Amino acid sequence: MDLIYTLSVLTLIAAAGSDPSYGLPGVSNARKLRFLNTSIGNVCLSFTPENVHRAVADSPWFIRGWTFQEGYVARRRLYFTESGILFVCNTAEEHEELCRHHGPANSILEGTLNSRALKVKNDGLEGIMRLLKQYMKRQLSYENDVLNAILGVLNYHHTRNPSIGTICGLPYQKSVADPDIICVNWAHERPATRRLGYPSWSPFGWIGPVNFSRIEDQFHPSKEDAASFSCHVRDGCADWNHLKTSQYLQITVHIHCLPIVRITRPNWPSGDSESVYTMLAIPYGDTKLNYDDPNFYTDILWDQAQPGHYDSDWVTCAVFHDHRFASHPLMILQDCGTHYERIGIAMSYGTYSMTTIRAAGLKELYSVASDIPTLYLGDGANSYMVRIRRDVEDFTWLQDGSKVIITLG
Known part of the structure; x- marks a missing residue:
């Protein structure tokens, strides 16, 4: 087209x-x-x-x-x-x-005109992320048409810049001199609906609007991961005729099991009389989580309604093996037996406003009828709860230890 x-x-x-x-x-x-x-x-x-x-x-x-x-x-x-x-x-x-x-x-x-008509100079990877953001707001009578309906636009961009393309709707950029870029850092503003036939790691795998983080916050794969990713790409362009074989990515990550908690504190950070926030708990350093000790807690952006299939209040998180570790997210995964699927993301800065707090001296409410612990700020001398700007040095331990290769579908 x-x-x-x-x-x-x-x-x-x-x-x-x-x-x-x-x-x-x-x-x-x-x-x-x-x-x-x-x-x-x-x-x-x-x-x-x-x-x-x-x-x-x-x-x-x-x-x-x-x-x-x-x-x-x-x-x-x-x-x-x-x-x-x-x-x-x-x-x-x-x-x-x-x-x-x-x-x-x-x-x-915006979203119906290309960058030249909108007087926007950038027509590269940022342009692809921008147009996909607009396209994912559109409606389809048949959800499986999500790729075919925009294929003409993707071909249009790839013809003008062969180093930039998409695979199953996920933008990437290949480079000879610089590291490749894969735009896995995207999120939903609110829970979406799973679109069957497309991988969970792509926006096309979900029905609902998305927002991409900045290019500098996207994933820069290692040479090994870049070589694996190249198996899904033919001459720099996704092999559209073999979509099923392109649904699975093998990628190097660090796997961590981290707990989900609910935190309540009157009048913080909104004006509600008492607000409860579901957050991912991250220990301060590679230590066992103790709510009384200083820990970090960060927002979770779920791709779908918060799943109830977990046997406990812990979730599997993947940290991509990025040589920079600048500001990359924790991808929350569901184990499907033969592969993992993405179901959410945390610490995804640059997509939507996300809160990270540091707190100590938290106590658990035992009377709450929920599998997820509900915590509140105690009245001890060492109890505190503050909103912080993320310091990368506090989370470098997430890339310590053994790396594993997982299949992401």
Whole structure:
């Protein structure tokens, strides 16, 4: 589809109505929105249709998955709306003088236009992460179409920069001089729904919006992992015809079993009378967890509703073997027997606002009817609970010890 849209002289976009039978406003049928003028004494009042950019953004066309490539790859776009006609190419735009304007409105259409039309210079790996963030907000009638509906856009980018591609929807960048980059540091704002047929480590494996961390916070694999990852890539481009064989990644990690706890403290950090937070407990150094001692506690962003399949309150966490260990997340895994699947992420800074606290002198509420311990701040002299900025040095022990190669599906 990328060739069809890039070679077309003009792409007509019906951004009005809910189905193809609606027609093109102003062409096949009269526009329903018109100017209305009335006078009250010496005052003249006029109603004008909404901004044409907003009309496009509010249309069903804007939320459909399959229409993403129409606006993104096309060189010239002519939108038909009830508010007027909008023409956008990669260097300029024009519209009918029918609607009210409130400054630049091109940003409203982010996700339907490529970076040149949006006057954004970066069209590399950041551009891929940005467009996937927008695409994952779209709706599909058939969820298995998630790859095919955006394949034209991915091919469009790969043709222009062969070192950048995606595999099962996960962006990566291969480099000769610098370390490769695999964009595994992404998260859901709220629990999503598993999409069958796609791996859990890819955004395509889930139904719901995602957000990527910055490039500098993404995974820089070792040479061994990069070589393993290359087995899934043919000439720098994902082998789309063998999707099933591409669902599993073998990757080097450190595995840790860490406890989940609930922490309650009145008026912290929100204004609620008493807030309870589900957090991942991380010992201060490679020591046995004791709630009375200083420990770290960090937010968890679950990919799905908090699972109830665990026999205890402990979860399996993977720390990727990154030679920098700058700010990489703890990926929370589910053991599926033959492989692991991702079900959440912690310490994923740069995706969503995440809280990390350091606390000591915590006590357990034994009366709470839950398998997960609920902790509260004791009144001892050494009891404290403070929100902190993450210091990498406090967590380097997570990469100590033996490394293992796991299969991630």
